Amino acid sequence: RLDEVDLPERVARQYPFELSGGMRQRVALAASLASNPQILIGDEPTTALDVTTQREMLDLLERIQGERDMALLLITHDLGIARERANRILVMYAGRLVESGEGADVFTHAQHPYTAGLRDSDPPLKHRLVLLPAIAGSVPRPSEVAVGCVFAPRCDRADDRCRTDTPELNGTTSQVACWKPITKADTPHLIQIATDVQAQNTGTDLVVVKAVSKRFSPSAPLALDNVDISIRLGEAVGIVGESGSGKTTLARCLIGLESFESGNISWMINAPMAQRAQIVFQDPTSALNPAMTIGASLAEALRVGQRDKSEVPALLQLVGLPAEYARRRPHGLSGGEQQRVAIARAIAPKPKLLICDEPVSSLDVSVQAQILNLMNSIIKEMGIALLFITHDLAVVRQVVSRVYVMNNGRVVESGTMENVLLSPQHEYTRQLFSSVAGK
Ligand code: SF4
Structure with a gap:
């Protein structure tokens, strides 16, 4: 066996x-x-x-x-894997089967608006988009599913019939549960490819990490091995690598949550740590205090940055949430909404650096696109630097201009996102990029 x-x-x-x-x-x-x-x-x-x-x-x-x-x-929730490996694909939404068909054809010639939305919001690896096409709203909870088409509240093709009659799966080789399926006559969604944001070769350093090494116990291997990285003011930088590569440990060292044995981390600004860097974690549910209202959480974060709690509504608006969410508690929000709150809380003290550690890994692809678009707009609007940590190469492609590749606690390659993607120099980087499924 x-x-x-x-x-x-x-x-x-x-x-x-x-x-x-x-x-x-x-x-x-x-x-x-x-x-x-x-x-x-x-x-x-x-x-x-x-x-x-x-x-x-x-x-x-x-x-x-x-x-x-x-x-x-x-x-799987991974469209690339489904596309690359399956002979037949069935697409489910909120407990219902909405489309099925032969292999990748389901996505190439999607008939159901949800399938098309999923396909479009899945970030490509080959190029960076100006704006990821996201599906508005979020997947309903089972208790919220009413009569009619389950996707109607998020569908821009919905009409009265969609809201009252439930469509059944229809078709022979490919099947779709939709009253107004997408046909070849429909105009495809236009996507705009961005020229890669040029990495800044000049500019003022915000933080410089020099020869930092760390191990968790004397007998353990090095978690960080002589790591050098730098982040400039207002720059979006990525760290990619597999789990155990040292990405998160490095982020924790940066904000002082971990100590390190040798090397140094020099901040070029003189400010309390809360205003130097803030971090957004992967799981917003455990990052937010369930006992506090959203408003109270944000007011506390504003106070840390010496700002007034009267700015809570503006902060919510900045992350695309209505002001009345201030009265809610985290459990009343979807995963995507919770992550928006976590981002709002992180930017409340106006840090110079926002560290995002796998911020979209736990989200549905369509919601992931909303959050990535939000992050891009926030860093541009506020002029803050971003350190984006992820194992997902297509996701990081959409956000950063410069990237570090980590393996076994070491930085094995660094450069502009485009150069590292198009002509990786290190064998590990080549292996990493060639392993991405279906892109
Ligand atoms: S049935 Fe109507 S609401 Fe549902 S997916 Fe089709 S067009 Fe959209």
Whole structure:
């Protein structure tokens, strides 16, 4: 069984904590295959894995599926994976099947407005867009689904019938549940490709990290190994790499949440830490205090920046939320709205640097596009620098002008986003970019 999933025999004598994420997933796969199923269901089987491990895992699944002549139901939020790996794709929205068809054709010739919206808001890797086409609003909770088409509140083609009658799946080779499906006669969405924002070769440094090294215990390997980076005033910089590469540790060192053994971090401005840098984390639900109203959270953040709480409505407006949200608590907001609040809270003290650590990883693709557009407009409007940390190369492509690639605690490559993407110099960078599915 272990041999089938490309694992050595010794793994049978090891405990799960001794294995990497990819190896643990292979063990889980071997266990699922033990009863020789006719169909294997993979529920986001590669979501927690790095892009390179993800590709190996998907190749393995494909090989085993072929060898066993077994069906594979792959559940994923990643359009690239679906496009690249599936013979047939079913698109679900708020508990309903809205479209199905042959492979990538579902996206290329999307008939349902939601499928088309998903396709358009999925950030491309090859170019940067002026504005990511996002679907307005958010996915309704099950209790909010009323009669009629479940997508009607977010659909710009909706009419009265859509709001009263529920469309059923219709069609033969491809099926769609929509009263007014998109046809070839419809004008496609125009997307505007941006010329890459030129990285600033000059300008005033905001913070310079020089030869910083850190390990979490004397016997542990270096979490940061002689790291050098710099961020200039008003510049958008990315750090990409897989989990365990040291990205988050570096961010935590920058804002003083972690100490480091050697090297130094020099801030070129004289201000309290709260006004030097603020951070937005991946999971807004755990980042916001559930006991505080949104207004109270924002008022507290404004006070840290010596600003008045009367600015709460303006702050909410800046992140695209109505002023009445000040009275709500985090649980009454969708994931995307919570992340908007987290961004508002971070920019409230007017920091010179906004650090975003995987800020859109937990969001639906359509909401992700809204947040990326928001971040781009905020940094432009406020003139603050951005340090964007992510494992998602297509996402970082849409936001930054300069990028650092990290691997095993070291910066292995850096340069303008365009240069690193088009002519990566380091083998690891090449591997990272070539592993991105379906882009
Ligand atoms: S049925 Fe109407 S509201 Fe629903 S997706 Fe189609 S056009 Fe939009």
